Amino acid sequence: MAERELLLGDEAVALGAIHSGISGAYGYPGTPSTELFEYIEGVAQQEGIHAVWSANEKVAYEEALGMSFAGKRAIISMKHVGLNVAADAFVNSGVTGVNGGLVLCVADDPGMHSSQNEQDSRFYAKFALVPCLEPADQQEAYDMSREAFELSERTKLPVVLRLVTRLAHSRSGVDTGDRRPKNQLNPPADTFNFTLLPTNARVMYDRLTRKQPELEADSNNSRWNPLVDGADRSRGILVNGIAWNYLAEVFGGAVPHPVLRVGQYPAPFGKIRSMLELVDELVVIEEGYPFLEEMIRGVAGVAGKRIRGKLDGTVPRCGEMTPTIVARSLGLAVAQGLAPTLETIPNRPPTLCPGCAHGDAFLVIRQALAAFGDVKMFSDIGCYTLGFYAPFNAIHSCVDMGASISMAAGAAHAGQHPCVAAIGDSTFGHSGMTGLMTAIRENVPFTVVILDNGTVAMTGTQKTMCTGDDLVKIVLGLGLDPEHLKIIEPHRARAAEQAAIISAEIDYRGTSVIIARRPCVQLKRKGA
Amino acid sequence: MKHDIILAGVGGQGILTIAYLLDYAAIARGLRFKQAEVHGMAQRGGAVYSHMRISDQPIHSDLIPEGHADMILSVEPLEVQRYLEYLRPGGAVVSNNEPVKNISDYPDVGQVNQALLALPRAILVDAAGIAQAAKLPKAQNMVMVGAATPFLPFEWREFEPIVNRLFGAKGEHVVQANMAVLEAGWRVGAFAKGLLDAGVTSNLASRFLARVEPVSLEPVMAGQFAAVLTTAKAQAFLDATGERVAGDADLLKALSA
Ligand SMILES: Cc1ncc(C[n+]2csc(CCOP(=O)(O)OP(=O)(O)O)c2C)c(N)n1
Ligand code: SF4
Numbered sequence: 001m002a003e004r005e006l007l008l009g010d011e012a013v014a015l016g017a018i019h020s021g022i023s024g025a026y027g028y029p030g031t032p033s034t035e036l037f038e039y040i041e042g043v044a045q046q047e048g049i050h051a052v053w054s055a056n057e058k059v060a061y062e063e064a065l066g067m068s069f070a071g072k073r074a075i076i077s078m079k080h081v082g083l084n085v086a087a088d089a090f091v092n093s094g095v096t097g098v099n100g101g102l103v104l105c106v107a108d109d110p111g112m113h114s115s116q117n118e119q120d121s122r123f124y125a126k127f128a129l130v131p132c133l134e135p136a137d138q139q140e141a142y143d144m145s146r147e148a149f150e151l152s153e154r155t156k157l158p159v160v161l162r163l164v165t166r167l168a169h170s171r172s173g174v175d176t177g178d179r180r181p182k183n184q185l186n187p188p189a190d191t192f193n194f195t196l197l198p199t200n201a202r203v204m205y206d207r208l209t210r211k212q213p214e215l216e217a218d219s220n221n222s223r224w225n226p227l228v229d230g231a232d233r234s235r236g237i238l239v240n241g242i243a244w245n246y247l248a249e250v251f252g253g254a255v256p257h258p259v260l261r262v263g264q265y266p267a268p269f270g271k272i273r274s275m276l277e278l279v280d281e282l283v284v285i286e287e288g289y290p291f292l293e294e295m296i297r298g299v300a301g302v303a304g305k306r307i308r309g310k311l312d313g314t315v316p317r318c319g320e321m322t323p324t325i326v327a328r329s330l331g332l333a334v335a336q337g338l339a340p341t342l343e344t345i346p347n348r349p350p351t352l353c354p355g356c357a358h359g360d361a362f363l364v365i366r367q368a369l370a371a372f373g374d375v376k377m378f379s380d381i382g383c384y385t386l387g388f389y390a391p392f393n394a395i396h397s398c399v400d401m402g403a404s405i406s407m408a409a410g411a412a413h414a415g416q417h418p419c420v421a422a423i424g425d426s427t428f429g430h431s432g433m434t435g436l437m438t439a440i441r442e443n444v445p446f447t448v449v450i451l452d453n454g455t456v457a458m459t460g461t462q463k464t465m466c467t468g469d470d471l472v473k474i475v476l477g478l479g480l481d482p483e484h485l486k487i488i489e490p491h492r493a494r495a496a497e498q499a500a501i502i503s504a505e506i507d508y509r510g511t512s513v514i515i516a517r518r519p520c521v522q523l524k525r526k527g528a
Numbered sequence: 529m530k531h532d533i534i535l536a537g538v539g540g541q542g543i544l545t546i547a548y549l550l551d552y553a554a555i556a557r558g559l560r561f562k563q564a565e566v567h568g569m570a571q572r573g574g575a576v577y578s579h580m581r582i583s584d585q586p587i588h589s590d591l592i593p594e595g596h597a598d599m600i601l602s603v604e605p606l607e608v609q610r611y612l613e614y615l616r617p618g619g620a621v622v623s624n625n626e627p628v629k630n631i632s633d634y635p636d637v638g639q640v641n642q643a644l645l646a647l648p649r650a651i652l653v654d655a656a657g658i659a660q661a662a663k664l665p666k667a668q669n670m671v672m673v674g675a676a677t678p679f680l681p682f683e684w685r686e687f688e689p690i691v692n693r694l695f696g697a698k699g700e701h702v703v704q705a706n707m708a709v710l711e712a713g714w715r716v717g718a719f720a721k722g723l724l725d726a727g728v729t730s731n732l733a734s735r736f737l738a739r740v741e742p743v744s745l746e747p748v749m750a751g752q753f754a755a756v757l758t759t760a761k762a763q764a765f766l767d768a769t770g771e772r773v774a775g776d777a778d779l780l781k782a783l784s785a
Contacts, residue, residue, distance in 0.1 A: 006551060008565075031568030114568035137590075170564040170590040171551060242590070249589035323593035335595025337613040342643040345609045346633040350539060350574035386572065390632070459568070 674713025722750020
């Protein structure tokens, strides 16, 4: 029975997965992917789907692979940089192959609305030699989610579904289809493919490479890769994913040139060759890196053809696509809007909520560090990263989750003192523990401040795993000397006294941990 | 028919509630729509916006091209300035007049408002005043939806089932109170639109609206008021301060005499 639902791109993928009969949803929060898992989580109980956030993306991926091993279907969702964390499991799962359908939905963030980079996950799919689908709108997101599960079970491979921010977080009407029954528990009798000893892995890798021509043929015949001829063959245009929407927009729905839309990978080389036979100039407009453009261009270019795109500056290399950018790149007229009527428009960057515990924690830490001169503090990713901005100006690094601790340890190895790392509770559980454990073995002289606000605040107050007494036990379990674990409830009113506690630990030439424990005000508002 | 709207505000002001009301109003009319939202980092008190497109034809892009927006609907006056490049000539600006000063370099408020009213078709809405008068201080967004409605393919009453979906659980009186606030916003928006359509400047329209009771306004009378707003009497009335008065037939008579 077809129904029309009002869905974000994320939610459309989620619903497609539910209708595909998944038994598990796995993930770690990360903008712009978070709403996918949350949609499934909201109905998990009534749908009989296992949906509990994992400690990090690698754990999530492996849990999902385990469910697939046992014969059932699972979806994993994460933001693009999450796939860096899950990459080991992901790339190897291309070699093992899957049993129950396994779909990885990864949401890229061109334009870096909420991220450290704008890496393009299509490279990962190619790297792992697995198929990738890329929807242009919410309806395709739903349809492709369903198709991804079919493709996964047909090819026995994990399938990547690539979203970008503008689709993940854009809402529109979606027509939905029938539900498929869930798979029964059905662990494999033969587990050869899941046991990647070199002897087995060589066989499996060979099988994976032999599947490639079939996958490419799939792409060439895919309805997601339509090649439509146009009357004006002075140029052809190749677009991927949502770049199609912008192209259609600037031509009012009727593009006069031959157009190849790419929504299924591996790249449809046959279709690309057909396109190059039609035109002498091909403009490649990609939302993401110049992934297809680099492939088409190669090192020597294509004889007799002009390939234009991000590599020759026809299309801007950085940032996300917009209809206006696409129009400009094609040399089309661009409508003029109004000009600002105010001389200077100050920026309004995000800030910590009024009453946020992190603000007070930074105040206390700054006070403790003042005595040591101009100390640079290593930090990490979460709400507390906003401590970079005035009035705090408290943090001096933010690289990848967990990096604060390991980088501070490395700087301490180099002889820097003091070395201080500030990390959130969820980030600590995600990737901080291993760094701390490593440092404790050597008693590295540095201080780690764990900002325990009891939640994963940045991405919308999801449940954290390492908070309160559990966090204390974990830190001690890693081997920290209990003498050098201090717990404070950061408050500006008690800054002097609390700064003294931190200073004393900084003076100690070994590993120390301060837990700054105070709940996030948004969490309190939610009544959790 | 198409309506391209930039929704603007500051993280935490709840522009997604406005989007929700407009989305469902579009759905109820069987219209197509796309609405690109901003989630994540920016929601922590940063500048946030949403591109909202409503049409009876297929919509291609989730993002509005520059120079194509029919309206900027903002819940903060400074934020309007960030998105003017999207507004087409002749497009309207409907903005709340209450500043959110969570940055140290916030410009002079008078300057912000003046800059806004220098635009040809802009309305500044005293959403806080209207919401407070109805004892629903949190309902500023309802006021803004009402004020924007005259520029959209909707009647203000069409929002009732959607408001009911949002607040129905809290009781019928809450729904009705929110609808009353929405209607007051509609009166201001529709009246102001009438003035602007009749050639009154944004600035003059705004000065007039600041002097009258929102709930007393009859949008059908806007044309008549437009004709008298430049009289000496009207100038004196606009220059005066003090209590708002009813913007009714009596006032019209007084200003035209
Ligand atoms: C590998 C990776 N996964 C996910 C994210 C998205 N992300 C950024 S911060 C954050 C959570 C931070 O939680 P916590 O450390 O508890 O800090 P809080 O926001 O509560 O202050 C997440 C999930 C990311 N940037 N990188
Ligand atoms: S959501 Fe919580 S942790 Fe994040 S800024 Fe607000 S109070 Fe602080």
